[in-house]
Amino acid sequence: MSDSQTLSDCRLEIDKLEDSIIRHCHRINAATYNLLIDLREFDQRAGFVRCGFDNCADWLHWRCDISLSAAREKVRVAHALHLLPLISASFGEGLLAYSKVRALTRVVHRDNELELLAFALEHTSNQVEQHCRELRCGMPESTEKAQRAYSRRSLSTFRNREKGTVTYTLEVPIEQGALVDKALDKANTSSDSDHAEFSEESWPARRADAFLKIANVYLRGKQIVEAPVSDPDNYLITVHVDQAALAEGKGRSGLPVESVKRLCCDGNTITIVENTNGEPLNIGRKSRTIPTAIKRALHARDKHCRFPGCQNSRFVDAHHIQHWSAGGETSLDNLLLLCGKHHRLVHEGGFRIVRDYLDQWIFARPNGIAVPACGYRKADTLDTTVNEISTTVKHPSREGILSETEKLQADLLRSHVSGRIPPKQPFKER
Numbered sequence: 556m557s558d559s560q561t562l563s564d565c566r567l568e569i570d571k572l573e574d575s576i577i578r579h580c581h582r583i584n585a586a587t588y589n590l591l592i593d594l595r596e597f598d599q600r601a602g603f604v605r606c607g608f609d610n611c612a613d614w615l616h617w618r619c620d621i622s623l624s625a626a627r628e629k630v631r632v633a634h635a636l637h638l639l640p641l642i643s644a645s646f647g648e649g650l651l652a653y654s655k656v657r658a659l660t661r662v663v664h665r666d667n668e669l670e671l672l673a674f675a676l677e678h679t680s681n682q683v684e685q686h687c688r689e690l691r692c693g694m695p696e697s698t699e700k701a702q703r704a705y706s707r708r709s710l711s712t713f714r715n716r717e718k719g720t721v722t723y724t725l726e727v728p729i730e731q732g733a734l735v736d737k738a739l740d741k742a743n744t745s746s747d748s749d750h751a752e753f754s755e756e757s758w759p760a761r762r763a764d765a766f767l768k769i770a771n772v773y774l775r776g777k778q779i780v781e782a783p784v785s786d787p788d789n790y791l792i793t794v795h796v797d798q799a800a801l802a803e804g805k806g807r808s809g810l811p812v813e814s815v816k817r818l819c820c821d822g823n824t825i826t827i828v829e830n831t832n833g834e835p836l837n838i839g840r841k842s843r844t845i846p847t848a849i850k851r852a853l854h855a856r857d858k859h860c861r862f863p864g865c866q867n868s869r870f871v872d873a874h875h876i877q878h879w880s881a882g883g884e885t886s887l888d889n890l891l892l893l894c895g896k897h898h899r900l901v902h903e904g905g906f907r908i909v910r911d912y913l914d915q916w917i918f919a920r921p922n923g924i925a926v927p928a929c930g931y932r933k934a935d936t937l938d939t940t941v942n943e944i945s946t947t948v949k950h951p952s953r954e955g956i957l958s959e960t961e962k963l964q965a966d967l968l969r970s971h972v973s974g975r976i977p978p979k980q981p982f983k984e985r
Contacts, residue, residue, distance in 0.1 A: 581649030588636075588646045595633040628657060635660035641668050645676070654680040658687040662694075689807035693800030697811035701903045704728045730794070730810055730818060739765045742772075794818060801880035816880065817902040821845060821873040845873050845885055853890050862897035863918060864930015872898050876908050876916070891916065 594611065597603070603614035615626040632653075636643045642659060645651045655675045663671050675683050691697055705728055713722040727735070742765035796815045797806030808815055827838050845853075850873055859868040874893045877883030891908065893901065900906045905921035918926040 580652075584649040584652055585647055587653045588643070588649075591629060591633040591636060594629060595637065598630060598633070632657050632660050635663075638665070639663060639668055641672050645672060651675060652680055655683045658684045662687045662690040686807070689795075689809060692808040692811050693797060693804065693806045695804045695812065697808070698813045698903055698905075701728065701811035701814045705899065705903060728814070730814060738769060742766075742768045798880070801878070811903070813902045816878050817872075817898055819844060819880070820875050820878070820898070821850075844879065845890070849885065849887065849890070852887060853892060856887065857892040859892065860894040860897055861891045861916070862893060862900075862930070863926050863928050865894060865897060867894040870895055874898055874901060874908075 594615070598611035603609075603611050606614055606618075608614040608617070610630075612623065612626040612630050615621055615629065616623045619626075621629070636646070636656070639660070642651065642656060642663065646653075646656050658680075659671055659675060671687075674686060678686070692700075708727045708731075709725075711724045713724070714720075715722065725732075725735070739762050743761055794809045794815055796808040796810075796812070800806035800808045800812050801816060801819070804812060810818075822844055824844055825838065827835050853873055859866050860871055871892045871894050874891050875883050875885070876889050876891060879885055883889050897906075901908060901918075906926075907919045907921075908916055909919055911917045911925075917928075920926060
């Protein structure tokens with residue numbers, strides 16, 4: 556047997572193996588679809604009750620040895636497929652993997668089912684996951700996700716006495732993490748590691764040196780006075796977002812749409828025209844959202860953050876009261892200075908800026924209550940007992956004004972506080 560014939564036979568065997576693997580994958584996809592259909596009926600008929608469980612996910616976790624999070628996802632997908640006939644048909648034929656279907660059911664509805672199905676059939680599972688994630692971020696509901704990510708921010712420290720090291724674990728939202736990366740990169744460019752004797756140092760070690768350099772610069776007080784206000788030209792963070800997501804809440808976004816609006820309030824924008832496949836057709840020039848002259852006048856007028864009670868004048872942003880993506884003008888009448896924390900409150904936190912009866916801008920909480928012009932004190936955020944009675948507060952005397960019934964009620968109230976019963980008062984007949 557010649558070598559060429561042997562190579563041809565090996566190649567044929569590989570092709571057969573490939574076809575067999577693909578067929579098995581299609582069968583697994585179809586079997587997963589049938590599993591979800593049975594699981595949906597089992598849940599609808601409350602079959603888990605006879606085993607003493609409160610829901611179907613707990614039963615699936617116990618009976619089929621599936622992790623609880625995966626069980627909850629399977630139950631969710633099983634019910635979502637009930638309203639998606641096109642995706643269900645492709646899934647049942649084995650053309651779609653469960654990972655694609657799981658991602659699609661988070662954003663799909665009757666209007667975009669055909670479009671998303673065509674995208675899923677032509678792209679990988681990773682690309683489908685990313686596409687659906689961007690669609691979720693383009694929805695107004697993504698604001699809650701951004702607020703949760705911000706509320707979970709933390710910095711923990713672990714000291715290992717044996718190794719003589721300290722480990723820092725930082726958790727912040729994605730856009731703030733990108734800011735940290737830019738700061739580390741900028742500090743790393745002028746590091747001493749560029750010298751030949753330090754050429755063998757690893758990249759993580761150089762980033763650790765950059766982190767220490769930032770700490771030293773801050774403690775020495777350098778550059779802090781040199782940059783009293785935020786300047787978007789100091790660093791560049793790229794976020795891709797559809798115009799429709801900014802204006803209408805429909806489209807893709809790399810971050811939750813309200814976070815993108817906050818970043819775009821006072822930053823540079825580059826308009827990119829793409830075709831349906833995401834290929835750029837035209838890339839515009841970088842333009843400032845707020846011209847320099849208007850920004851200079853805005854700082855001269857506001858001088859600091861305009862949120863009631865805040866006097867922060869460093870690292871403040873120019874906020875569009877009506878966002879420019881929704882037709883708001885870039886003018887002094889539509890701009891206010893806000894510090895970073897209060898800027899986030901207005902976008903992701905649900906606070907609103909409205910005009911009062913005097914045509915002045917006021918800040919309102921998410922429940923509609925106006926923020927006092929003097930701001931809040933720490934004592935204002937403390938809960939107090941509603942029915943608590945204070946015996947130390949002295950009220951103006953009403954002697955001679957109280958009726959006999961009111962005096963009796965006052966004595967009973969004081970006795971309830973002090974724990975004693977007052978003597979009986981003789982009944983006086985008028």
